[in-house]
Each structure stands twice: as structure tokens, then as C-alpha cells.
Amino acid sequence: MADTVVPGPVDSSACIREAVCIHTRKIFDSCKEKDCIEDLRVYPTTASQPYIDAALSVRAKSAELLYADVNVEAITFNNGYYTVDITYYYRITGETSPGGNTVTGLAIFTKRVMLCGGVGTVKAFSSDPMAIAGEADGLPIATVEAVDPIALHLKLVDTAQCVCPPDQAQPDIPPYIISRFGDTLVVNDPAKRLYVTLGQFTIVRLERDTQLLIPAYDYCIPDKECPGGSCQDDPCTIFSHISFPMDEFFPQNC
Numbered sequence: 001m002a003d004t005v006v007p008g009p010v011d012s013s014a015c016i017r018e019a020v021c022i023h024t025r026k027i028f029d030s031c032k033e034k035d036c037i038e039d040l041r042v043y044p045t046t047a048s049q050p051y052i053d054a055a056l057s058v059r060a061k062s063a064e065l066l067y068a069d070v071n072v073e074a075i076t077f078n079n080g081y082y083t084v085d086i087t088y089y090y091r092i093t094g095e096t097s098p099g100g101n102t103v104t105g106l107a108i109f110t111k112r113v114m115l116c117g118g119v120g121t122v123k124a125f126s127s128d129p130m131a132i133a134g135e136a137d138g139l140p141i142a143t144v145e146a147v148d149p150i151a152l153h154l155k156l157v158d159t160a161q162c163v164c165p166p167d168q169a170q171p172d173i174p175p176y177i178i179s180r181f182g183d184t185l186v187v188n189d190p191a192k193r194l195y196v197t198l199g200q201f202t203i204v205r206l207e208r209d210t211q212l213l214i215p216a217y218d219y220c221i222p223d224k225e226c227p228g229g230s231c232q233d234d235p236c237t238i239f240s241h242i243s244f245p246m247d248e249f250f251p252q253n254c
Helices: 049-054 235-240
Strands: 018-044 057-074 081-097 102-116 141-146 150-158 192-216
Touching: 018 150, 049 081, 049 192, 057 102, 057 141, 057 192, 081 141, 081 150, 081 192, 102 192
Parallel strands: none
Antiparallel strands: 018 102, 018 192, 057 081, 057 150, 081 102, 141 192, 150 192
């Protein structure tokens, strides 16, 4: 059909069928952040600590963002503005020298941003058990998008001789974070400590449920068949439908 409208840019001749009211989240405010987090303490696993104590240095291999805990609070005397407190939990992996032993540990980073989230006095409730209850308290919903950080540097220090960055109280690590390591974590003062420097990219948004009136062209109906999944297709036939990965052999320039 020549007059079929598909998602994407449309020209002025496209016919709008009707105006429809949809329920969605409207972004009230957002920000992007590029954090260079220096000297973040790493709490190694019990199995990793002996390798760290015997090492002369530790090379950073990777950093993985395990979880980000997000909390929103209204700012007193500044109507419509909110603080978003984010706690990042990282799995840090390094390699000792000498020995070449792999060590892992947990690093925790907390930051706060302030955004405008509008004023909401309506308490919204839903029969959907999976619905987020943030609006029931009149608070906007904070969404945090983050990629795995870049492990820039790992520093090995002797606890007895170094002037270490001031530590906070013993961290309250959620059980589901500890379970990701499969081992207990060393949170006291061992003979040697690890400090990591990370590069983190983040986007933070404050959203509220709202109703918007938008133009509608038609129902969105898929125009292609679902590939694969046929019991009659043998593995080689399925493989023949896969495009050759040229980019894997000839990567693009920076």
C-alpha cells in the first residue's frame, strides 16, 4: 500500500487519521554526567586478599556496574526541585604482579544531583502489581542510565604506611550485591588496600506520569515475517540467513 505510514519522519502530505490521548511519562528535567572517580576504595573478596597482600602492584583489568540504587527526595523551600541520590555498586577486576593472579572486589560510589521535577499533588494508584509506586507519594520517578565504567587505574597501598583517603563508616552492603561475588568481602583494615579510579558516564532523568494528545496515523502493524524458528530448517539453512560480519574483520576508524 503506497499510503502506509511507518514510524519515522513523515512529509507534509501524510494524512493524520485522528488525535489520540496516550498515558506516558513526560521528562521534566534531565542531565548528563561524566565523572572521574579517584581513589575509590575496593573491598576485595576473601580469596583475593592474600594475593593482594603478596603483590607489589595490581593492574586494572575491568570494571562492571552491578547495580545503581536510586532515591528521590523533595528539596525543602525549593518547590518543584528534587535531589536524586545514586549509589553505584561496581565489580572491580585486577591482576597482581608478580604472580598474575586475578583479584576481584567491590567498589561503592555515591553521588547526588538536583533536578526540576515539577509539582505533583495527585496520588496515583494502579491495579498493576508491577507499577512503580513513586507517584503515590507525589514524587517524580528518577531514571538513571549508566554504562559500565572505564577502569582507569588501580593503586595498591600499604595500610600501615600510607596516608589513605578518609574512609566512611563500614559500608552497608545489600545481600544481593554480596551474592554476586560468591564470597565474603574484606571490609576491615587488611595489610594492603586497593583504590580504583573510574570513568563513569551517566544520564539522569526526572519523569512524571501524564496524558498527552498526539497525532495518530494508523495502528503499528509489523511488515516482516519472524525469521527462524521453523522445525524444518536445518542449522546450515538458518546460518545461511545470517549476514557476513564485515565490521568484525574490518573495524571502522576511530
